[in-house]
Amino acid sequence: MKDSLVLKNITKRFADVLALESVCFTLRRGEIHALLGENGAGKTTLMNILYGLVRPDSGEISVRGENCWMHSPLDALAQGIGMVHQHFMLVPTMTVAENIILGQEPTKGPYLLYNEAERLIEQVSEEFGLEVQPNRQVWQLSVGEQQRIEIIKILYRNADILILDEPTAVLTPPEVISLFKTLKSLTDIGKSVVFITHKLSEVMAISDRVTVLRKGRVQGTVISCESNEKELAHLMVGRDVVFSTSSHENMSGDIVASIQQLSANGDHGKLALADIDLDLRAGEIVGVAGVDGNGQGELAQVLAGLRKKLSGNIYIKEQEIVDTNPATQISHGVAYVPSDRKALGVALDLSLLTNSVLKNHNIEPYSRRGILQHSTIRKFTEGLVNDYDIRCPSVEGSVHTLSGGNLQKLILAREISSAPSLLIVEQPTRGLDVGATETIRNLLLEQRDQGAAILLISTDLDEVLTLSNRVVVMYEGSIVYESSSKVFNRDEIGLAMAGFKTTHKEQVVE
Amino acid sequence: MKILMITIRRIYTSPITIQIGAVFLAFLGGAFLIALSGASPIDAYQTLVQGAFGSKNNIAETLVKTTPLLLTGLGLAVALRARVFNIGAEGQIYMGAIGAAFVGLFLGDIPTFIGIPLAMLAGFIVGALWASIAGILKLKLGANEIIVTLMMNYIAIEITHYLISGPWKDPTATEPFTAEVAKGIQLPIIIPGTRLHAGIIIAVIATILLWWVMRYTVLGYQLVLTGANPNAAEYGGINTGRMILLAMLISGGFAGLAGASEISGLHHRLLEGLSPGYGYTAIAIALLGKEKPLGVLVAALLFAGLVVGADGMQRSTGVPIAVVLLIEGLVLLFVVGSDRLRLNWQTTSKDGEENELD
Numbered sequence A: 001m002k003d004s005l006v007l008k009n010i011t012k013r014f015a016d017v018l019a020l021e022s023v024c025f026t027l028r029r030g031e032i033h034a035l036l037g038e039n040g041a042g043k044t045t046l047m048n049i050l051y052g053l054v055r056p057d058s059g060e061i062s063v064r065g066e067n068c069w070m071h072s073p074l075d076a077l078a079q080g081i082g083m084v085h086q087h088f089m090l091v092p093t094m095t096v097a098e099n100i101i102l103g104q105e106p107t108k109g110p111y112l113l114y115n116e117a118e119r120l121i122e123q124v125s126e127e128f129g130l131e132v133q134p135n136r137q138v139w140q141l142s143v144g145e146q147q148r149i150e151i152i153k154i155l156y157r158n159a160d161i162l163i164l165d166e167p168t169a170v171l172t173p174p175e176v177i178s179l180f181k182t183l184k185s186l187t188d189i190g191k192s193v194v195f196i197t198h199k200l201s202e203v204m205a206i207s208d209r210v211t212v213l214r215k216g217r218v219q220g221t222v223i224s225c226e227s228n229e230k231e232l233a234h235l236m237v238g239r240d241v242v243f244s245t246s247s248h249e250n251m252s253g254d255i256v257a258s259i260q261q262l263s264a265n266g267d268h269g270k271l272a273l274a275d276i277d278l279d280l281r282a283g284e285i286v287g288v289a290g291v292d293g294n295g296q297g298e299l300a301q302v303l304a305g306l307r308k309k310l311s312g313n314i315y316i317k318e319q320e321i322v323d324t325n326p327a328t329q330i331s332h333g334v335a336y337v338p339s340d341r342k343a344l345g346v347a348l349d350l351s352l353l354t355n356s357v358l359k360n361h362n363i364e365p366y367s368r369r370g371i372l373q374h375s376t377i378r379k380f381t382e383g384l385v386n387d388y389d390i391r392c393p394s395v396e397g398s399v400h401t402l403s404g405g406n407l408q409k410l411i412l413a414r415e416i417s418s419a420p421s422l423l424i425v426e427q428p429t430r431g432l433d434v435g436a437t438e439t440i441r442n443l444l445l446e447q448r449d450q451g452a453a454i455l456l457i458s459t460d461l462d463e464v465l466t467l468s469n470r471v472v473v474m475y476e477g478s479i480v481y482e483s484s485s486k487v488f489n490r491d492e493i494g495l496a497m498a499g500f501k502t503t504h505k506e507q508v509v510e
Numbered sequence B: 001m002k003i004l005m006i007t008i009r010r011i012y013t014s015p016i017t018i019q020i021g022a023v024f025l026a027f028l029g030g031a032f033l034i035a036l037s038g039a040s041p042i043d044a045y046q047t048l049v050q051g052a053f054g055s056k057n058n059i060a061e062t063l064v065k066t067t068p069l070l071l072t073g074l075g076l077a078v079a080l081r082a083r084v085f086n087i088g089a090e091g092q093i094y095m096g097a098i099g100a101a102f103v104g105l106f107l108g109d110i111p112t113f114i115g116i117p118l119a120m121l122a123g124f125i126v127g128a129l130w131a132s133i134a135g136i137l138k139l140k141l142g143a144n145e146i147i148v149t150l151m152m153n154y155i156a157i158e159i160t161h162y163l164i165s166g167p168w169k170d171p172t173a174t175e176p177f178t179a180e181v182a183k184g185i186q187l188p189i190i191i192p193g194t195r196l197h198a199g200i201i202i203a204v205i206a207t208i209l210l211w212w213v214m215r216y217t218v219l220g221y222q223l224v225l226t227g228a229n230p231n232a233a234e235y236g237g238i239n240t241g242r243m244i245l246l247a248m249l250i251s252g253g254f255a256g257l258a259g260a261s262e263i264s265g266l267h268h269r270l271l272e273g274l275s276p277g278y279g280y281t282a283i284a285i286a287l288l289g290k291e292k293p294l295g296v297l298v299a300a301l302l303f304a305g306l307v308v309g310a311d312g313m314q315r316s317t318g319v320p321i322a323v324v325l326l327i328e329g330l331v332l333l334f335v336v337g338s339d340r341l342r343l344n345w346q347t348t349s350k351d352g353e354e355n356e357l358d
Helices: A043-050 A072-078 A096-101 A115-127 A143-156 A171-188 A200-206 A228-239 A298-302 A325-331 A341-345 A351-358 A373-387 A404-417 A434-447 A462-465 A490-497 B002-013 B014-034 B039-053 B056-081 B088-104 B110-143 B145-165 B199-216 B220-228 B230-235 B240-269 B279-288 B293-317 B322-357
Strands: A003-014 A017-028 A032-036 A058-063 A081-084 A161-165 A192-198 A209-214 A216-224 A255-264 A272-281 A283-287 A311-316 A335-336 A422-426 A455-456 A470-475 A478-483
Touching: A003 A043, A003 A283, A017 A032, A017 A043, A017 A192, A017 A209, A017 A216, A017 A470, A032 A043, A032 A200, A032 A228, A032 B199, A043 A161, A058 A115, A072 A081, A072 A171, A081 A143, A081 A171, A096 B088, A115 A143, A115 A171, A143 A171, A161 A171, A171 A462, A171 A490, A192 A200, A192 A216, A192 A490, A200 A228, A200 B279, A209 A228, A209 B279, A216 B279, A228 A272, A228 A298, A228 A434, A228 A490, A228 B279, A255 A298, A255 A373, A272 A298, A272 A455, A272 A478, A272 B279, A283 A434, A283 A462, A298 A422, A311 A490, A341 A404, A341 B230, A351 A373, A351 A478, A351 B220, A373 A404, A404 A422, A404 A434, A404 A470, A422 A434, A434 A455, A434 A462, A462 B145, A478 A490, B002 B230, B014 B039, B039 B056, B056 B088, B056 B199, B056 B220, B056 B240, B056 B293, B088 B110, B088 B240, B088 B279, B110 B145, B110 B240, B199 B220, B199 B240, B199 B293, B220 B230, B240 B279, B279 B293, B279 B322, B293 B322
Parallel strands: A032 A192, A032 A209, A081 A161, A161 A192, A283 A455, A283 A470, A335 A422, A422 A455
Antiparallel strands: A003 A017, A003 A058, A209 A216, A255 A272, A255 A311, A470 A478
């Protein structure tokens, strides 16, 4: 096989940090090559160099045997390199066809040849077996369809090297399968794919070879089918990783929280939660699976008192809470780890000291008769920092000096320090590296074993399946699937996430 | 070596260094303008400092000016920390003055130990209530407090005009002002032979009180958190609406107190031009003072010294007073600009530190 792309000894330094050190990377024609690494390992920097967004300090790039430099994405496109970003670059109010031709419109003089454009798109779509309706508006499409548009956009520009940055992060399981099929068919006709990810299972499922990056250095390039997840994890993290898994044993106790017929509006004034019924028991983790934006966030917000309910009842420890607001929920022992840590979980400009007592600054012993007890607060914060291994320059320093994993540890530590009866965690490990993910998940399991009821909301289906004792699926504001069995049916859950009605809704086995 | 570099970075990016730098740059710009007008900048600044602090009387005058600027600036600093933009301190000063004048005009001969606290309290309450109108409109209707408070200034000043030329007018005078307020509400002179009255003591006590409140109380914590991230504050169980209203009440109250202190300590009657824009200058002072009570104290002294010293400078060097206004403007410009600069430095140093830790 011919090498379609070779990166040789790429080095890039940002200020005093070495982002990439002598990185070598070879992409063969017709292969899917996974680029695996934790956050901050240098994956994105490497691809940005390839795509002409960042200039390396030294090294060589050659495409199809010819040395070349990318000064901008235009150069990259001219060399046949196209990128699908994690966040799509589409104009929602324009049609599919308009989005695809944007920047490379077929014209005759001053006129846009719209019919010609549609013909070209249909040609591309037929050639690669990617179904597309050119006249639909992008905002009407599902996330998976939008991603397909991004891929067609690249193919329309005649790219034969495709870079996909964490493409599965936003997809449902059936959409992932369909994406993988598309990628396979593309490589069959000679296109090459770089697949950036930090998920080991995907590497095993899709890639021919895998290059592992850690701290800016290549740890090795291996043939995927000759390796295994354990070896890759070891290469990626530099040590063995052990995820405790949930036993799935039903050791749950009394009902801690009971939600009945709960409805609420979303931010846009439309119904976002419709008649939710859910019981949460002490000592169990209930996982809420679903594609982002199907009401999971609103459910968490209503329970945390941040969103008003339209109708329905919420009982915490058999006591009905009529007027929900954050203060009453906190006093009833509801703790909440929000998905948007930086916007909601902390005040970034303020110190660790200030942020660590966000929920309990107004109760003893952190304050007495309206006076803050600074020495108690300091002891408490230092305790959290030590117990949960939160790496920070100092407790007086502002929270934005913390890395993502340490910030999440701080928030989770704060929330569990009050020994909550109900702990709501939303996307607890999103964007975290393997090490931090391991810590956070183990802390959640520890809380469960100590008798907390945990509502785990995550778009990462693997996470939900690994940690939960019970799984529910939310789709368009309703619970469409509920399972209590010891073995989760991944296919059924996947279908439910995509909105397909499953024939039976399993009842909770008492 | 690295520790040294970090220490140096800490020093030159510390807020105090930046504020001093901003003031220094403003004076440098002023010096350039003075030189343009043909005078010697060194002479001009020398007479400026002389005029502000050169004699007992000059110091007293500077402190007389400091009093309303400090009181108003303190309240605005608290509001700014909660990210409430009260541009209406000017009007709140007038309303506070009306409150104090009412006590001094209509409650007869009251003893000092009741009269002074009563007048100050009246000033505080009337100023706070006046400001609360904007606060309530913001909470209930989402009205922008900047516009509302600004507009309310004109209403407050016109109410004052109406009172001093109509119902409260001193019948024995031709000019529009009220009769002298009762002796019982007049603040004593604390340096004989000068105009310096006990208002400055009230202002200094207020500084210490607010410093303590912001640093050591749950109220201060909640105000700061509301300003730093209202969503996080709400999530932490803080009633941010209540905090916004409180910030409005506190800033209006202290502006009102400034008005009351001007009536009781300086003018002894309600009159036109009671505040030559103290309410606006105080915004600059609150910003220069980094929204911290002790910073506001220093900034208020600086601005008062500039205004008082400018007279002396104009007399002996012919440099127009307008130069001082320009310097005030430059200080504000540099302070606001330096915030941006510091933010940039913070992000670069933040990235560095983050990576060091990872």
